[in-house]
Amino acid sequence: MAALRGGAHYLRRDRLVHGIVLMLLVTNFADAAYTSILAPVWATEVAGSSTALGLLTAAFALGAVLGNAVFTLGASRVPRFAVFAVGFLLAGAPRFVALAVLDRLWAVYLISFVAGVSVAAINPILGAATFERIPERLRARVLGLTHAASWAGIPLGGLLGGLAVEQLRLPAACLLLGAAYLVVTVLPFVLPVWRQLDQPATEATVRSGSSVAEPPARRSTGAVRAGPPR
Structure with missing residues (x-):
């Protein structure tokens, strides 16, 4: 504790790390609703074909692969x-607006492809930013909390996404x-703290974690066994 x-x-x-967690909480929630509810309902009610869902996913995946390759070269x-x-x-x-207002499938696929390219570097x-900013001795506990908080919206995404489609219909x-998604x-663009993404880790960043109290040291009772490979 x-x-x-x-x-x-x-x-x-x-x-900055606080803002990253809040952003990922909302976007992971919305992405879970998109993947598990909105896109399948769109494929059924609008496109009328399961193939459309496959092409939508493939367009995003192809863009993500291309985006990763480009970002690797120019990062x-x-x-x-x-x-x-x-x-x-x-x-x-x-991506959400496309499912709501567009009736041309090629346009929906194109927007999904562009989204895949754009998401690759995120x-x-x-x-890189979190590993640079968080002091090494705090990294495990801070990253554990950030991942838990960032993923907290995923289980609710499908549930509330399904409720929204049932009550409001797909476009709404x-x-x-x-x-x-747009708000976060x-x-x-409006909060200056995000500009720190371009700044390398500094002594000020390290000092921000130096005042965090360490838990009491525990006496070792033997060798530490490595966990299973991940």
């Missing part, structure tokens, strides 16, 4: 903030979740 309190204390102090030469902010903006809300940038449900992906 002392270790968890230390991780939570760091999260409250580091505004060291592009600004993190611009790639992250623009990429997340393009990868999120347009996880590498967030991973898509626009509602797309609006939530616009925040990097």
Whole structure:
């Protein structure tokens, strides 16, 4: 519990990591609803074919593979903030709006492909930023908390997404979740703290974690056995 309190204390102090957690909580929630509810209902009610769902997923996956290849080649030469902010903006809300208002399948597939390309750099940038900012001695507890909080919305995404489709119908449900996605992906453009994505780790970052209390040391009772490979 002392270790968890230390991780939570760091999260409250580091505004950028705090913002990342809140953004991923909302976007993971919306993405879960999109994947498990909105896209299948769209394929059934609008496209009228299970093949359309496969093509929608394939377009996104193809874009993600291409985007990863491009980002791998140019990662060291592009600004993190611009790639992250623009990429997340393009990868999120347009997919929901497309399902709600477009009746041309090729246009929906094209938007899904662009979203896949745009999303490719997001996880590498967030991973690099968090590993650079979080002091090594706090990394396990802070990353454990950030992952738990970021994924907390996933179990609710399908549940509330299904409820939204049932009560509001597909177009309104898509626009509602797309609006939530849009709000959180616009925040990097209006909150200055997100500009720190372009800044390397500094002594100030380390100092922000130096005041976090360590849990009491425990006496070793023997060798530590490694866990199973992951």
